[in-house]
Amino acid sequence: MQEPVIPGCFLRARAIGLMPMIDQGEKDDKIIAVCADDPEFRHYWDIKELPPHRLAEIRRFFEDYKKNENKKVDVEDFLPAEAAIEAIKYSMDLYGTYIVESLRQ
Template structure:
């Protein structure tokens, strides 16, 4: 009998055959979560990172693109965008939030998503890009192909979450968004993170 085997969601699954146009996403948290989960880098299992401190609820499915890593190549794109205080990537897989009209009850699953843009977020001198994507086949969001096509309120809702989820109300902002970029730059970020992954872990 062949023993059961679970591929590591970061290292054991590809970014997708058609990446960066369509990417695999490992979903860690969903909008109904009051706990922040993240993948344990050693085992590949979801673990509790921390309870959400405040009323901030992530407005989209949130996870990462497998076999990506944010280091020098991702940092260079941030510098090219005018972020003079950036010294490195955040040394994590590339973050991605996926818009969908469907109520998915929990993370720990894979889906295909179409990148449409992103946020050049700078967090304590680290490039911490957030790719924005739509779930393949989603009836409400699946037709969008660039972040500029989204309602402005949807973009601002995402931005507000990322700019405030780490802060107490009376604290100064810990991070900023250097720019909001469209689909073509999102693809550059994905490719850069794939190169950073290859440089760190091998092809």
């Protein structure tokens, strides 16, 4: 979004890619998404459509903020929208399993 949003509000988002990341030796992949209603970004459907400088900004943001916390982070090459969607589905399935198990206890 190019405008400020209120914390906790809901926005329609579309996953356009996945950034594989290792944070302190643990997998910590990031879903890259755009606001579906933002005039500047709503026409993007895959990470490869973003300008190279925008990808560099995203990568640099995650590298730098982890360095400020004195954490080691490895950021790999961006993956396409399909990888992000698969990761989302996997996480939803995992969460569903967790909820079912926690309700049984």
